[in-house]
Amino acid sequence: DQQVKQNSPSLSVQEGRISILNCDYTNSMFDYFLWYKKYPAEGPTFLISISSIKDKNEDGRFTVFLNKSAKHLSLHIVPSQPGDSAVYFCAASGLGGSQGNLIFGKGTKLSVKP
Amino acid sequence: DAGVTQSPTHLIKTRGQQVTLRCSPKSGHDTVSWYQQALGQGPQFIFQYYEEEERQRGNFPDRFSGHQFPNYSSELNVNALLLGDSALYLCASSLNLEENIQYFGAGTRLSVL
Numbered sequence: 001d002q003q004v005k006q007n008s009p010s011l012s013v014q015e016g017r018i019s020i021l022n023c024d025y026t027n028s029m030f031d032y033f034l035w036y037k038k039y040p041a042e043g044p045t046f047l048i049s050i051s052s053i054k055d056k057n058e059d060g061r062f063t064v065f066l067n068k069s070a071k072h073l074s075l076h077i078v079p080s081q082p083g084d085s086a087v088y089f090c091a092a093s094g095l096g097g098s099q100g101n102l103i104f105g106k107g108t109k110l111s112v113k114p
Numbered sequence: 115d116a117g118v119t120q121s122p123t124h125l126i127k128t129r130g131q132q133v134t135l136r137c138s139p140k141s142g143h144d145t146v147s148w149y150q151q152a153l154g155q156g157p158q159f160i161f162q163y164y165e166e167e168e169r170q171r172g173n174f175p176d177r178f179s180g181h182q183f184p185n186y187s188s189e190l191n192v193n194a195l196l197l198g199d200s201a202l203y204l205c206a207s208s209l210n211l212e213e214n215i216q217y218f219g220a221g222t223r224l225s226v227l
Contacts, residue, residue, distance in 0.1 A: 004156075006210075032214040034214065034215065035137075036218075041220070042220050043118070043204055043206075043218035043219050043221050044204070044218045045156065045218070045222045046215055046216070046217060049214065049215060085198070089135075089156050089157070091156075093214050098170060099211070099212060099213060099214045100145065100147050100162035100170045100204075100208075100211070100216075101147075101159045101162070101170055101172065102147075102149075102157070102159060102216060104156030104157050104158070105156050106154065106155055106156050107156055108117075
């Protein structure tokens with residue numbers, strides 16, 4: 001059973017608009033969440049993260065929101081640019097006090113159209 | 115500053131063979147994790163190495179084994195290859211065992227025929 005779920009396989013957004021990528025998790029013991037971006041033929045690139053003691057973290061055009069009661073997090077990209085087109089993975093860690101075991105969702109493919 | 119490097123980039127093997135994949139962590143990092151990414155899936159944790167010891171292990175059979183060397187580089191070995199082992203194998207490194215953020219290499223694409 002998937003512990004981290006990204007229910008939208010794909011998302012298409014116009015350049016300059018906001019992109020919102022969503023992620024749900026089932027285990028309340030997760031204490032750290034990360035977003036990675038992946039281009040074809042490259043490894044995942046770390047984008048932004050958030051600890052479970054916070055509800056928001058911002059880095060430039062990227063903001064991650066965490067709603068612990070709903071076990072939901074989202075990544076906002078504003079404004080979206082064509083170079084943001086990639087697959088975005090949500091990941092969680094912290095089960096059993098371990099940081100090494102990142103549990104990933106299946107990813108959402110973002111297409112930003114000029 | 116060199117990032118995580120993996121070799122080879124592509125590999126073709128036949129069922130029953132054995133394979134060794136290699137990884138050099140990002141400069142300054144001492145912890146290495148390995149992941150398997152099947153097509154259309156997210157990466158799945160195989161194991162993590164720190165101080166030359168396996169510290170955590172995911173749900174993978176004993177055919178998957180690893181090693182970490184004194185210079186922090188690492189190897190992933192897979193014995194008795196199955197068709198289902200065909201995947202992208204990713205290596206990730208982190209600053210230390212307590213660090214949540216992991217940095218990934220470009221991966222090794224393994225095809226088992």
